[in-house]
Structures are given as structure tokens and as C-alpha cells.
Amino acid sequence: MQVLYFAWMRERIGVPKEEVETSAETVAELVEELKAREARYAAAFADMASVRVAVDQELTELSASLAGAREVAFFPPMTGG
Amino acid sequence: MAVLVQAEDFDVGAEMALITTGRADIGALVSFTGLVREMAGGSEMVLEHYPGMTEKALEKIEADARGRWALQDCRIIHRYGPLAAGAQIVLVITASPHRAAAFEAAEFIMDFLKSRAPFWKKEAGDGWVDAREADEAALGRWT
Numbered sequence: 001m002q003v004l005y006f007a008w009m010r011e012r013i014g015v016p017k018e019e020v021e022t023s024a025e026t027v028a029e030l031v032e033e034l035k036a037r038e039a040r041y042a043a044a045f046a047d048m049a050s051v052r053v054a055v056d057q058e059l060t061e062l063s064a065s066l067a068g069a070r071e072v073a074f075f076p077p078m079t080g081g
Numbered sequence: 082m083a084v085l086v087q088a089e090d091f092d093v094g095a096e097m098a099l100i101t102t103g104r105a106d107i108g109a110l111v112s113f114t115g116l117v118r119e120m121a122g123g124s125e126m127v128l129e130h131y132p133g134m135t136e137k138a139l140e141k142i143e144a145d146a147r148g149r150w151a152l153q154d155c156r157i158i159h160r161y162g163p164l165a166a167g168a169q170i171v172l173v174i175t176a177s178p179h180r181a182a183a184f185e186a187a188e189f190i191m192d193f194l195k196s197r198a199p200f201w202k203k204e205a206g207d208g209w210v211d212a213r214e215a216d217e218a219a220l221g222r223w224t
Contacts (some may be wrong), residue, residue, distance in 0.1 A: 007129055007201035015112045023209065057134035059197065067171050073131060073199075077212030080128075080200030081171050081191060 001066070004050075005044070006075035009051070012044035020067055026060045027053050030072065082147075083166055084139040084213035086130065088162040100154045100176050104128055109154050109180040111187045115171035117164045120204050124166040135159070138198040146175075146190050150182040157190060159200065192219045 004017040024030035031048070032078055034041040045051060048062065054073045066072065093114055101107060117126060139157050146155065153177040164170055173190050177183040195216040202210040
């Protein structure tokens with residue numbers, strides 16, 4: 001699936017998006033897989049209270065299922081307006 | 082009804098005219114314009130967004146507002162990219178027969194837009210702007 005990163009998550013991980021092969025069933029499992037990969041992921045996901053997630057462009061929770069998901073995005077709390 | 086996410090500036094008067102031209106049933110037209118405030122770190126910021134999700138999130142906020150108030154029209158414009166201090170950043174226009182609906186709906190839209198639409202501000206010098214707890218708390222009054 002496509003995994004996208006925005007704002008300081010993008011800067012810490014170093015890419016705006018990437019294709020990730022995963023068997024993770026939930027967002028939380030995907031986060032654990034990514035954190036185990038490299039230090040830059042561990043740094044980006046160090047404080048999960050500051051991480052928001054969208055699955056297929058809908059805001060959701062870490063416990064959300066990834067069944068059928070095409071696109072997962074991670075980003076900090078939003079600061080528009 | 083319209084949601085626009087664009088780099089270009091907008092003309093508030095022209096946007097209001099798009100709503101009112103050719104009709105005389107609107108009694109209240111409310112517009113809110115958000116501007117880039119001058120910050121200690123510098124005079125420019127960059128606004129990043131999530132193309133695709135941004136439009137969907139704004140359309141959902143607009144639909145939620147229309148579900149609560151009988152709006153005759155609604156227009157949301159949000160800019161992205163580099164923005165200098167003083168620049169217009171966001172515009173919300175609501176139209177209704179009487180003022181209460183237009184006022185309340187415009188505030189509702191701005192409250193949700195602040196913390197539910199995927200935009201992130203980065204200030205020159207100071208880095209990414211932290212989300213304000215007050216913005217999240219503001220949503221509580223609409224539940």
C-alpha cells in the first residue's frame with residue numbers, strides 16, 4: 001500500500017510517500033513494523049500522541065483496520081485556518 | 082456550494098458576488114477571512130496540505146454545516162504554499178434567510194477546518210506550528 005507522510009513526519013522520515021509491503025492488520029501494527037525498520041521511523045513515531053492517521057483519506061484511529069486499504073497517511077495534528 | 086483549495090489569492094467581494102448575483106432571497110451573508118499574522122520567527126510561512134483528502138475533509142465539514150443549518154449557499158476557499166504575513170489564507174462565506182444560521186454555520190466551519198482539515202503551517206525560522214489545545218476544545222461546543 002501507499003504510505004504518505006506530511007509536515008515534520010515527512011521531514012523526519014525523509015520521503016513524502018513510499019510503497020510498503022505489509023501484512024499488518026491495523027494501523028498500530030503498521031506503525032510497529034515501520035518503527036522496527038530504521039531509526040528515522042522510530043524517531044518519527046516516537047510520540048504517538050502527536051501522530052494522526054488517515055486511511056484512504058479519512059481520519060481514523062490507530063486501532064483502525066487496514067483491510068482493503070490502499071493509502072495510509074501519517075501526520076501531526078492539523079494547523080490550518 | 083463550493084470548496085476550493087488553491088495557491089492563488091482570492092477576492093472576497095467577487096466571491097460574495099458569485100453567491101448573491103441573480104437572486105434576492107438571501108437575507109444574511111456572512112464572510113470570514115483568515116490572514117497570516119506576523120510572527121516573531123519571520124514574515125513568511127508555508128502551508129502544506131494533503132491533496133485529495135483536503136477537498137474531501139472540507140466537503141464533509143460543509144455537508145455537516147448544511148445538515149445543521151438551512152444554508153442557501155456556502156463557499157470555502159483555503160490557500161496553500163508560501164504565504165507572506167498579511168496574506169489572505171482562508172475564506173468562508175455562508176448565506177441564509179436570517180443572520181443566526183449564517184453566523185453560526187461560518188463559525189462551525191472554521192472551528193472544524195482548524196483541526197480536521199489536513200493543513201500544516203511551517204513558519205520561516207520557527208518551524209512547524211504546534212496545534213493549539215484551544216482549537217480542539219472549540220469543537221466541544223458543537224457536540
